[in-house]
Amino acid sequence: MTKARCSTCLSVTLFCLNLFFCLCGLALIAVSLWGYYDNNFERELKAELNKDNFQYAKEGFIGVVWFLFSVGVFAFAIGVLGCIRALTTNRCIIGFYIVSIFVLFLIGLGVGIFVLACRARIRNEFKVVVEKAYNADRGGMAAVEKRFCCGYGNRNGTAVREPPPESCNGKSVMTPCADALWDQLDRLLMISGIVLIVALVLMAIAILLSCALCRTVKRGRILCDIKPKLRSVNPSLHINSF
Numbered sequence: 001m002t003k004a005r006c007s008t009c010l011s012v013t014l015f016c017l018n019l020f021f022c023l024c025g026l027a028l029i030a031v032s033l034w035g036y037y038d039n040n041f042e043r044e045l046k047a048e049l050n051k052d053n054f055q056y057a058k059e060g061f062i063g064v065v066w067f068l069f070s071v072g073v074f075a076f077a078i079g080v081l082g083c084i085r086a087l088t089t090n091r092c093i094i095g096f097y098i099v100s101i102f103v104l105f106l107i108g109l110g111v112g113i114f115v116l117a118c119r120a121r122i123r124n125e126f127k128v129v130v131e132k133a134y135n136a137d138r139g140g141m142a143a144v145e146k147r148f149c150c151g152y153g154n155r156n157g158t159a160v161r162e163p164p165p166e167s168c169n170g171k172s173v174m175t176p177c178a179d180a181l182w183d184q185l186d187r188l189l190m191i192s193g194i195v196l197i198v199a200l201v202l203m204a205i206a207i208l209l210s211c212a213l214c215r216t217v218k219r220g221r222i223l224c225d226i227k228p229k230l231r232s233v234n235p236s237l238h239i240n241s242f
Contacts, residue, residue, distance in 0.1 A: 015087065017202060017209070020202075025078075082097055130178045
């Protein structure tokens with residue numbers, strides 16, 4: 001009886017965990033669709049960027065929107081599969097769910113290790129990209145300077161000279177764009193890393209719960225097969241239910 005209650009508790013916990021995955025997936029889908037269909041996003045982009053760079057920024061924004069949409073659909077699908085898995089004893093569904101979430105766990109872990117191991121290389125390549133952007137698209141970097149930084153290397157390297165960008169006044173007078181933009185990216189990577197760690201912990205818990213339930217289901221089936229044989233040998237034998 002105690003084992004049956006433990007199995008029920010594990011199933012409920014796994015169901016709630018995968019329901020959380022479903023809600024996160026739906027939230028990402030809703031935000032991505034909102035960003036794609038809401039015209040306010042387009043007006044805000046126009047207000048922040050020059051007209052010459054608006055089309056490029058819009059294309060990048062749409063790419064991010066569809067990426068979030070894809071991640072949301074995948075998270076929702078995994079969550080639905082996990083909810084079905086928590087309510088069923090079908091070993092095919094159980095196995096498919098465990099393999100799917102384990103592969104996703106390995107991918108997330110690999111991405112996290114790669115970013116940590118190659119952080120210095122990513123920073124150097126990012127600075128090269130910023131330098132090339134200064135040489136190729138002065139207008140676009142002018143819009144960036146107005147918001148984040150003051151020139152590629154120092155104030156003398158500003159793309160906007162008349163008048164100087166607002167970021168060249170006050171505390172950020174000597175903040176190079178390469179460093180300022182990297183700080184923004186590094187902050188984003190840090191937040192993404194925290195989210196990734198939380199996701200990996202939740203996926204690890206889901207894998208452990210699924211394996212425990214799979215073992216419980218297997219034991220229950222073995223016990224169901226053994227009971228009739230034992231009773232046929234000794235009818236007076238009483239076996240408690242699993």
